[in-house]
Amino acid sequence: MKQVRGLSRRSVRRRTGRVLVEGPQGVREAVRFAPDRIRDLYVTAEGAQRYAEFVEPAREHGVVVHETSEEVLAAMCDADTPQGTAAVVDWAPSTLASVLAARPRLLVLLSHVRDPGNLGTVIRGADAAGADAVLVSDGSVDVTSPKVVRSTAGSIFHLPVVTGLDIGATLSALDDAGVRRLAADGVGERTIDEVDLSGPHAWVMGNEAWGLQAGTRDACDEVVRVPIHGHAESLNLAMATTICLYASARAMHA
Structure with a gap:
């Protein structure tokens, strides 16, 4: 016991x-x-x-x-x-090299996610949307914690989850692999409805409190925002990630 x-x-x-x-x-x-x-x-x-x-x-x-x-x-x-x-x-951790070797079409890269429920829900949403893997930066909550595992509702056994990644090195590796890097941020000039999501790409999502650092946004190919039509100041990280992933799934299966 x-x-x-x-x-x-x-x-x-x-x-x-x-x-x-x-x-x-x-x-x-x-x-x-x-x-x-x-x-x-x-x-x-x-x-x-x-x-x-x-x-x-x-x-x-x-x-x-x-x-x-x-x-x-x-x-x-x-x-x-x-x-x-x-x-x-x-626990069977995955590696970025193995994920990229499989020529993924849809990925999500989380930068310094700190809330266990958010990380688990993102993994579950990525699984549901048909993503090829979830990539998690160093400085994030431990994916093996019981709260994260519970929040995935079993999805942690369905797709690769790579942890402890350096954001800069990972963005470079994605670029080398031909994967477009889309930073999800409210300052984006185009919305998820206006950007081309047909080719291989990765959504880059920021921390719950401060979002993406300027250097991370600048290293991405494009900054894209989720439109807010009401009075909400912002969206929860897991909710925004799921919306972005489903926009990608819709474009890929159209």
Whole structure:
């Protein structure tokens, strides 16, 4: 129990190379897309019946399934209500080189994102929009934190997530790979409805509080804004990113 609970600390996750996945959505997707990486699956008696759709396939795949009480599960988990199941999974980080080698069409690069819910929601939105990967700069919240993993609702097992990237070097690598860099910022002269989104490109998104630094905007091929038609001062980072990604998906599938 202490070992699983310890995964709420970044130092433990780094030392062990494991992450804690809480709740049925995340555990189900881990079973579906990364069963070989699951170390242990924990489930309550009620959860074993309710979530048989993935508990039984996990057992058949050789995953060790531990039946536990709700109290013990709650003590192991970071979430107040883990909803009857959790799993310990080996973390498999991706690299920028492998992402670019696959000749991506749609990427999102997050610069110094600090809120766990925002990062997790961006990963989920990128997955839904059909993005090829999510790139995360150094100085950002840890993608393996339980709050981020929960917020992805299992999407963290669907697409590559590259972390710890230097923004300048990454922008240069994208340029070398023929990927246009579109800075999403309110100072953009053109909106997402006016820019060409048909070719390979990456949306570059800034920090929740201060947005993109001037040097980062200047290093991009174009600065694009999301139009605001009402009186809102701005959009939440995750919301703005999802809007941009879906504009790209619409252009690519037109």
